[in-house]
Amino acid sequence: MPALSEEELYLFDTTGFLVVRGAFSAAEVETYTAELGRLATVDPGFANTARYRDLPAASPVFDRLALDERLVGPVRDVVNQPLRLLEGYGLRRGKDSVLYLHGGNSELLDLGGGVVGRDLSITHTYHDGKLYCPYVKTLVYLSDIQSQEDGSFCYVQGSHKANFPLLRPRAERGVRASLIDTGFPTLTDVFVRSGDMLLLNEALMHGTRRKLTDGDRLLVAFGYGPTFLSDWRELDGETGDLRGAGYVDHDVEEDFVH
Numbered sequence: 330m331p332a333l334s335e336e337e338l339y340l341f342d343t344t345g346f347l348v349v350r351g352a353f354s355a356a357e358v359e360t361y362t363a364e365l366g367r368l369a370t371v372d373p374g375f376a377n378t379a380r381y382r383d384l385p386a387a388s389p390v391f392d393r394l395a396l397d398e399r400l401v402g403p404v405r406d407v408v409n410q411p412l413r414l415l416e417g418y419g420l421r422r423g424k425d426s427v428l429y430l431h432g433g434n435s436e437l438l439d440l441g442g443g444v445v446g447r448d449l450s451i452t453h454t455y456h457d458g459k460l461y462c463p464y465v466k467t468l469v470y471l472s473d474i475q476s477q478e479d480g481s482f483c484y485v486q487g488s489h490k491a492n493f494p495l496l497r498p499r500a501e502r503g504v505r506a507s508l509i510d511t512g513f514p515t516l517t518d519v520f521v522r523s524g525d526m527l528l529l530n531e532a533l534m535h536g537t538r539r540k541l542t543d544g545d546r547l548l549v550a551f552g553y554g555p556t557f558l559s560d561w562r563e564l565d566g567e568t569g570d571l572r573g574a575g576y577v578d579h580d581v582e583e584d585f586v587h
C-alpha cells in the first residue's frame with residue numbers, strides 16, 4: 330500500500346519535494362526537542378550553527394524516528410529499491426546562520442581527473458510508473474519557519490531536472506555573493522511549522538535563507554537511498570589515500586555536498 334497519494338507523488342515528481350503538514354504532533358515535537366537538548370553538538374564550521382551527529386546512534390528516540398513509517402513510507406515510494414539509512418543529523422541554527430544552495434541535477438562535480446555534469450548519487454529516473462531516486466532526505470522541522478527572515482528553506486524551481494549547471498559562476502561563498510542573498514527569478518521559499526515533514530529529492534538545488542530573527546531554528550534530517558548506495562570514497566588505491574581529493578565526509582555539510 331503506497332504511503333503517498335497519486336497527487337503527492339505528482340507534486341514530488343514535478344517539484345522535487347513534498348511537504349507533509351502536521352506529520353508530527355506538538356507532543357512529539359516537544360519530545361524530539363527535549364531529546365536534542367540532552368545530546369552533544371559539534372561545530373560544523375558554519376556561523377551560529379550546531380550540528381548533532383549520527384542521531385540514530387546517539388539516541389534511541391531518533392533511532393526509532395529514522396525508521397518511523399511516516400518517514401520511511403513516503404521514502405519507499407520514491408526510492409523503490411531496498412532501503413538503506415544513509416545519515417541522520419540535527420541542526421540548531423541561530424541568528425545570522427545560513428545554508429547555501431547545494432544539489433542540482435547538473436551542477437558540475439570536480440573529480441581528480443576532470444569535471445562531470447552528473448552526480449550519479451542524485452541522478453534519478455522514472456520507469457513503468459515508478460520513480461527511482463537514489464538519494465532522498467526527510468526533514469522534520471521542530472521550529473516554525475514562517476518568513477525568509479526565519480531562514481526559510483528555498484530551492485530553484487525545476488533544478489532537480491535541470492540540464493545546465495547554474496551555480497558554477499556563483500560558487501564563491503563570499504558574504505552576500507550567494508543566490509540566497511542576491512535572488513534569482515525561480516528561487517522559491519517554503520514556509521513550514523514545527524511538526525511538518527519535507528520529503529526532498531536531493532537532486533533539487535536547495536538551501537536556506539540567511540536567518541535574521543532571534544531564536545533557534547531546529548530540525549532533524551534523515552537521508553535514505555538504496556542499500557547498494559555507499560558513502561563517497563575513492564576506490565582503494567585510486568588516490569593512494571582513502572581520504573584523498575574526492576573524499577566527502579557526509580557528516581559535514583558543504584556547498585555542492587548533500
Ligand SMILES: O=C(O)CCC(=O)C(=O)O
Nearest residue numbers: 482535536537548550587
Ligand atoms: O534546514 C533546511 O531547511 C534544509 C536543510 C538542508 O538542506 C540540509 O541539511 O542539507
